[in-house]
Amino acid sequence: MIWNIEYETMAREDIRQLQIERLQSTLNRVYKNVPYYKALFDEYHIIPEEINSIADLRQIPFTTKATLRENYPYGMFAVPLREVVRIHSSSGTTGKPTVVGYTRNDLKHWSELMARVLAAAGVTKDDTVQIAFDYGLFTGGFGFHYGAELIGASVVPTSLAAPEKQIHIMRDYRTTVLACSPSFALAIAEKLKELKINRNELVMRIGIFGSEPWSEKLRSSIQNDLFIDAYDTYGLSEIMGPGVASECDRKNGLHLFEDHYIAEIIDPDTGKVLPPGEMGELVLTTITKEAMPMIRYRTGDLTKMIEESCPCGRKSLRLARFTTRSDDMFIIHGVKLFPSQIESILATVEHTEPHYQLIIEREGGMDELEIQVEVSENIVFDEVKKLMKIQDEIKQRIFEEYGIHVKVKLVESKRLERTQGKIKRVIDRRNQQQ
Amino acid sequence: MLRIQNIRSFYGNLLVLKNLSLHINEGEIVTLIGANGSGKSTLLKSIMGLLPPRQGLIVFQDKDITHLRTEKIVRLGIALVPEGRHIFAPLSVQDNLLLGSYSRYSFRNKSEVMADFDRIFDLFPHLVKKRKQLAGTLSGGEQQMLAIGRALMSRPRILLLDEPSMGLAPIIVEDIFAKITKLRSEEKTTILLVEQNAEMALDISDRGYVLETGKIVFQGPREDLLENAEIKRAYLGK
Numbered sequence: 001m002i003w004n005i006e007y008e009t010m011a012r013e014d015i016r017q018l019q020i021e022r023l024q025s026t027l028n029r030v031y032k033n034v035p036y037y038k039a040l041f042d043e044y045h046i047i048p049e050e051i052n053s054i055a056d057l058r059q060i061p062f063t064t065k066a067t068l069r070e071n072y073p074y075g076m077f078a079v080p081l082r083e084v085v086r087i088h089s090s091s092g093t094t095g096k097p098t099v100v101g102y103t104r105n106d107l108k109h110w111s112e113l114m115a116r117v118l119a120a121a122g123v124t125k126d127d128t129v130q131i132a133f134d135y136g137l138f139t140g141g142f143g144f145h146y147g148a149e150l151i152g153a154s155v156v157p158t159s160l161a162a163p164e165k166q167i168h169i170m171r172d173y174r175t176t177v178l179a180c181s182p183s184f185a186l187a188i189a190e191k192l193k194e195l196k197i198n199r200n201e202l203v204m205r206i207g208i209f210g211s212e213p214w215s216e217k218l219r220s221s222i223q224n225d226l227f228i229d230a231y232d233t234y235g236l237s238e239i240m241g242p243g244v245a246s247e248c249d250r251k252n253g254l255h256l257f258e259d260h261y262i263a264e265i266i267d268p269d270t271g272k273v274l275p276p277g278e279m280g281e282l283v284l285t286t287i288t289k290e291a292m293p294m295i296r297y298r299t300g301d302l303t304k305m306i307e308e309s310c311p312c313g314r315k316s317l318r319l320a321r322f323t324t325r326s327d328d329m330f331i332i333h334g335v336k337l338f339p340s341q342i343e344s345i346l347a348t349v350e351h352t353e354p355h356y357q358l359i360i361e362r363e364g365g366m367d368e369l370e371i372q373v374e375v376s377e378n379i380v381f382d383e384v385k386k387l388m389k390i391q392d393e394i395k396q397r398i399f400e401e402y403g404i405h406v407k408v409k410l411v412e413s414k415r416l417e418r419t420q421g422k423i424k425r426v427i428d429r430r431n432q433q434q
Numbered sequence: 435m436l437r438i439q440n441i442r443s444f445y446g447n448l449l450v451l452k453n454l455s456l457h458i459n460e461g462e463i464v465t466l467i468g469a470n471g472s473g474k475s476t477l478l479k480s481i482m483g484l485l486p487p488r489q490g491l492i493v494f495q496d497k498d499i500t501h502l503r504t505e506k507i508v509r510l511g512i513a514l515v516p517e518g519r520h521i522f523a524p525l526s527v528q529d530n531l532l533l534g535s536y537s538r539y540s541f542r543n544k545s546e547v548m549a550d551f552d553r554i555f556d557l558f559p560h561l562v563k564k565r566k567q568l569a570g571t572l573s574g575g576e577q578q579m580l581a582i583g584r585a586l587m588s589r590p591r592i593l594l595l596d597e598p599s600m601g602l603a604p605i606i607v608e609d610i611f612a613k614i615t616k617l618r619s620e621e622k623t624t625i626l627l628v629e630q631n632a633e634m635a636l637d638i639s640d641r642g643y644v645l646e647t648g649k650i651v652f653q654g655p656r657e658d659l660l661e662n663a664e665i666k667r668a669y670l671g672k
Contacts, residue, residue, distance in 0.1 A: 014457075017437055021455045025650045032651070049453035049649055052440045083663040105658050288654070290662065 003119035003151075004112065007259045008314045015258050015315070019054060022287035023262060027051055030293050033078040036071055037295065054262055057285060058273055063297045068098035068238065076292050077101050084291050089137035090237040097137070100237050101291040107146070109288055113243035113257055114147020120248045120255065120312075121208050121231040123177050125152030130173070132166055132180035132188070133211070135159045139241025140211055144179045147243070153177070160184075163191035170202060177206045182214035182222065183423065186354070189225035190414065204228045210235060210242055213301075213322045213340065217347035218354040232321055238297055239284050245319050253306045253318030260288045263319065264296070265305055268329075276305040282319065302338070330360060330426055332369050333404050339425040342371060345397050351376045351390055355423055357416050362430045370407040371398075377413045435460040435624055436481070436512075436592055441490030441500075443473075443480045450476045451487065452648040458592065463618055463625045467632040467659075467669050468645030474628040475517055477645070478594045481626075482514050483507045495591070508537045511591035515598060517628075519581040523570030527561055530569050530580055534587030547587070554583040557613060575606035582613065592624040593617065599631045607631065611638055632669040636660055644669070 002008050010018070027048035030037040041048065046059055068076060068090075077084065084101040102110065123129065129148040133140030141159055148155045156173055158166055166188050169175065178185065185207060204226055210233040223230045234254050235242035244261060245254035256263050261284050265274045268281040282299045306318040323340035330337055339358060346352050353374040361368050371394065379386065391408045398406050416423050436458045443451040451473050458464045468474050479485040481492060483504040492500045499507055513534075522530050531554060532539070535547045555562045558579040564572065569580055578598055585593060595614065599607040615638050617623045629635035636642055642659045644652040652665060659665050666672040 017439070017455070017457050020439070021457065021650065021653055024453065024455055025644075025653050028646070028649045028651045052453065079663065103663065105654075105661050108658075108661070 001119045001122065001124070002313060003116040007257075008116065008255070008316065010259070010315060012315060016054070018259055019262055019287060020052075022259075023054070023057070023285065024048070024051065026285075026287050026289075026293050027295070030078055030295060034076060034293075036067065036075060057262070057264070057296060060296055062271065062283065063294055065098065065238070065298075065300070073099040074101070076294075078293055079103060079291050088139045088142075088237055088241065090139075098238065100139075100241075103290040106240075106289055106291050109260060110143060110240055110243055111146035111150045113240065113260065114143050115150040116147075116257065117233050117243055117246040118144075118147050118151055118153070118177075118208065120246050121177075121206050121233075122229070122249060123148070123151060123153060123206060123208075127151075127176045127206070128154040128156060128174055129177040129179060130156045130158055130166070130170060130175040132158050132160065132178065132184055139235070139237045140181075143235070143240075143242040144208075148177075148179075163188045164195065167192055167195060167197060170204065171197065174203050176203055177208065178204060178226065178228065179208045181211045182209040182218055183212060183418070185209055185222050185226065185230075186218065187418065189222055192225065199227050202227060207231065208233055208246075215323075215340070215343050215347055215354060216321075217343075221354060234301075234319065234322060236299055236301075239286055239294055239299070240289070244284070248310065248312040248314060250310055250312050252310060253320050255310065255312075255314050255316045255318050258316045261286055263305065263317070265303070266298075268302075276307045276317075279304045279320075330358070330428060332360060332367050335402050335404055337402065341402070342398070345401060346371075346373055346394065349390060349393055349397070351379050351386075352394075353413060355414075355416050356425075357423055358426045360426070360428045360430055367430060368407060369404065370409060372409045372411055372416060374413050374416060375410045435462075435495060436626070437491075437493040438477075438481070439491040439493070441480060441487035441492065443476055443485055443487045445476075445485075450648050451480065453490070454645075454648065454650060456643050456650065456653070458624055458626055460591075460624055461618065461622060462641065463614070463627060463639045465627045465629055465632070465635040465639040465642040466645060467629060467635065467642060467665075469668075470630075471647075472645040473648040474645055475596055476648075478514055478596050478626075478628060481507075481512065481594060505537055508588050508590075511589070512594065513585040513588045513590035513592075514594045515578075515581050515585045515596060517596035517600065519577050521569045521572075521577050521580050521584070523568065525569055526566050527569055527572070527580055528565045530584050531587050534584035537588050550587055550589070554586055557586075557616070558583055574602050575609065578602060578606075578610055579613070582610075586617075586621075586623075590623065592626065594626045594628075596628045597630060598627070599629060599634070607634065611635075614638060632665075633660075633671075 031041055031048045083103050085104050086102040088100050089097040131141055131144045135141030145155055158169055207228040207230040219230050231247045233246040235244040245256040247254050264283040265280040266283050267274055274280045282301045282303050284297050286294045301322050303319045303322050346356055356373040359370045387410055394408045438456050440453050440455055441451055466474050480487050483502055486501055539547055598610050618625055627635050636656050636659055639656050641655050643650050
């Protein structure tokens with residue numbers, strides 16, 4: 001279902017007009033109200049009223065996480081603190097957290113955007129939505145909460161209760177929709193198998209997962225294990241929280257809410273804007289935010305733009321599913337690699353689970369990549385021959401694809417260390433050793 | 435319906451509208467608020483071709499009207515109710531209205547124009563009894579109604595109103611605003627309203643823009659503008 005027909009299906013020409021109007025008023029405001037942007041524009045001789053088009057945005061330097069840290073805590077706010085009604089903090093996936101603020105209008109827009117996210121996945125007022133995102137400084141819990149309330153669904157804010165408790169609530173409260181991080185969904189799914197709960201006891205139908213990249217393989221395994229239809233959603237605190245882009249039932253990319261954000265894709269190394277269809281780092285500009293507008297914020301997330309219209313009726317451009325963060329990239333034997341590239345190979349190897357860890361070490365001056373991957377429970381560990389075959393297959397495939405030799409270690413299911421359901425994908429020990 | 439992109443307008447060498455973009459959809463009431471000298475009236479003059487922008491584009495129903503002459507623009511369906519009303523004081527009410535049909539009047543469609551009188555008098559029954567009276571003898575509120583009526587005689591698709599509440603008693607202003615709402619609901623006229631009386635204007639609007647020294651600093655649906663703390667403080671006296 002489309003929550004906001006007017007804006008989500010707006011003709012391309014109209015959305016471009018709206019974007020330029022909103023961009024111009026945002027630039028005028030940040031120049032007037034945010035000392036950082038005033039100084040930046042002056043330094044680069046940027047006159048806000050000379051920005052005539054989205055393409056003109058390119059004249060403005062990027063805003064980065066470092067910018068936010070330098071202006072910690074309130075330096076990027078465009079309104080006095082008395083107009084800020086909410087303060088959140090970024091999840092701090094990388095480095096120290098940053099502060100974000102919301103005015104009343106910002107919260108209202110956020111709720112509306114989250115209602116779009118939920119409606120696109122098929123959530124209605126008849127659903128019971130269990131929100132297993134952290135409620136706190138992190139934006140996830142509150143964002144979903146507002147959206148689900150606006151739709152009129154029954155909200156169960158379980159936050160990060162332990163998987164077993166989540167399952168009992170899910171069963172007893174007759175939850176139909178689960179919102180959480182994909183890795184937490186997986187932890188719940190694993191617990192469900194362990195508890196041997198009959199699937200008929202659950203009435204779950206939809207899952208909406210975000211806050212970290214997850215593969216199609218992970219999607220199908222969550223769908224199978226939790227008996228749901230799983231949707232991907234994207235957001236980040238610096239921009240809004242969840243509610244930036246989200247999948248519709250076609251699941252062919254995430255629809256960007258273009259009446260609130262302008263997206264660019266850049267080459268993460270050169271900063272050059274890339275044409276639609278090319279993979280690069282997502283850069284976002286907010287055009288409705290009042291408390292903390294962001295101009296050309298480097299998200300660190302890698303994706304590409306899809307311009308073809310979607311049969312669902314929304315006319316917005318779409319972002320391809322996110323594979324990984326640009327700062328997760330590592331270089332080994334001169335080859336640039338993202339965890340997702342390894343993941344996509346693992347996904348094709350039988351008997352492996354979607355849980356893996358990449359460990360990079362320096363031995364005798366040589367860099368070594370070790371892939372630790374969990375194997376399915378139904379493989380018995382004394383079937384040495386079979387295990388050897390899996391190992392060799394992974395090594396062979398990676399050599400064929402990327403020309404590097406790697407070590408592979410198969411570990412038992414659930415052996416890799418998880419923190420809040422997340423596995424740290426890359427452990428680079430090269431700098432610690434010297 | 436009306437789309438303005440990146441216009442710059444000058445009085446002599448003085449840049450008054452600094453890269454301004456806005457749009458009005460068919461059937462909308464859109465309000466433009468801003469302090470004195472922020473460029474509100476200049477924008478209306480630029481739309482009407484009275485002060486064509488030096489840069490940028492004005493598109494009305496997919497037609498570029500940026501450099502058209504005013505008569506042409508009126509004929510395409512845009513009419514202005516100017517600030518201070520500018521009625522022709524020595525002429526009768528009826529003659530003032532007749533002048534409003536100047537752009538389309540001809541001997542052949544005389545009856546059509548005459549029929550429009552009834553339309554205007556339906557909307558402003560106040561004026562019926564005074565149709566022969568000199569416009570200069572009308573009260574301020576009646577003059578404003580006459581100015582609106584005169585603009586409607588060109589059968590506009592979109593009506594631009596410049597400070598219709600100026601100098602009028604609150605009760606009269608309410609009446610005028612009620613007529614504006616009625617124009618939209620009954621005649622399907624699209625309306626761009628420039629007002630100092632920001633709260634009343636926003637109340638009847640769908641969307642609004644806030645102009646500051648020739649630049650738009652806020653824009654959005656009515657509810658957003660009414661909720662914005664800076665707008666409340668600067669324009670709504672709260």
